[in-house]
Amino acid sequence: DTAVSQTPKYLVTQMGNDKSIKCEQNLGHDTMYWYKQDSKKFLKIMFSYNNKELIINETVPNRFSPKSPDKAHLNLHINSLELGDSAVYFCASSQPDRSGELFFGEGSRLTVL
Amino acid sequence: KQEVTQIPAALSVPEGENLVLNCSFTDSAIYNLQWFRQDPGKGLTSLLLIQSSQREQTSGRLNASLDKSSGRSTLYIAASQPGDSATYLCAVSNSNYQLIWGAGTKLIIKP
Numbered sequence: 001d002t003a004v005s006q007t008p009k010y011l012v013t014q015m016g017n018d019k020s021i022k023c024e025q026n027l028g029h030d031t032m033y034w035y036k037q038d039s040k041k042f043l044k045i046m047f048s049y050n051n052k053e054l055i056i057n058e059t060v061p062n063r064f065s066p067k068s069p070d071k072a073h074l075n076l077h078i079n080s081l082e083l084g085d086s087a088v089y090f091c092a093s094s095q096p097d098r099s100g101e102l103f104f105g106e107g108s109r110l111t112v113l
Numbered sequence: 114k115q116e117v118t119q120i121p122a123a124l125s126v127p128e129g130e131n132l133v134l135n136c137s138f139t140d141s142a143i144y145n146l147q148w149f150r151q152d153p154g155k156g157l158t159s160l161l162l163i164q165s166s167q168r169e170q171t172s173g174r175l176n177a178s179l180d181k182s183s184g185r186s187t188l189y190i191a192a193s194q195p196g197d198s199a200t201y202l203c204a205v206s207n208s209n210y211q212l213i214w215g216a217g218t219k220l221i222i223k224p
C-alpha cells in the first residue's frame with residue numbers, strides 16, 4: 001500500500017515539450033513537496049504546498065508550475081523542457097504539526113533529449 | 114543561514130563492523146532532524162526522526178543521536194550488513210515546512 005506514489009517513474013522527451021508528473025499521498029498529510037535531485041545527488045526543494053496553498057517556492061523557472069487540486073495531490077507541470085531539466089524529481093509529504101517526518105515517493109527520472 | 118555537512122562523503126567497511134556517520138549543522142535552532150537512506154535509483158526512506166527536544170532515537174540496529182548545542186548528529190549502525198550499503202542523508206528542519214539537506218555519505222559494506 002504505497003504511501004506516496006508518483007507517475008511516471010521514467011520520462012524521456014524532447015527539448016521544448018511540455019510534460020507533467022503526478023503525485024498522490026494516502027497518508028492524510030497536509031503538506032506536500034517537490035524536490036529535484038541533480039546529477040550530484042543534491043536534493044533541492046522546489047515547491048511546498050500546505051493544504052492546497054503554496055508556501056515555499058524556491059528559485060525555480062516559471063516553466064515549472066505546481067498544481068494541487070486537493071491536499072492529497074500535488075502535480076508538477078513543466079513547459080518548454082530544457083536539457084538542464086534532466087533530473088530525478090521526488091514528491092514528498094509530511095504532517096508538520098505532528099512529527100514532521102517526511103515520506104518520499106520513488107522518484108520520477110526525467111530525461112530531456 | 115543553515116548549512117548541513119556530512120562527513121565522510123564515502124565510507125567502505127567490512128561486514129560486521131559497527132560504524133558511525135556524522136552530520137553537523139550550523140544553526141542549533143532546529144525543529145527536527147531526520148536520517149534517510151537512498152538506494153541507487155530509488156527514492157528516500159526515512160530511517161529515524163529526532164525532535165529538537167530529544168537526544169536520540171533507536172530503530173533496530175540503528176541509533177541516531179542529537180546534540181543541538183554542538184550542532185551534531187550521529188547515525189550509529191551496529192553489526193553492519195551488505196544490505197546496509199546505500200547513501201545516507203541527514204536533513205534538518207528549521208520550521209514546519211522546509212528541510213536543509215546534507216550531501217550524504219555513500220556507505221559500502223564489503224561481504
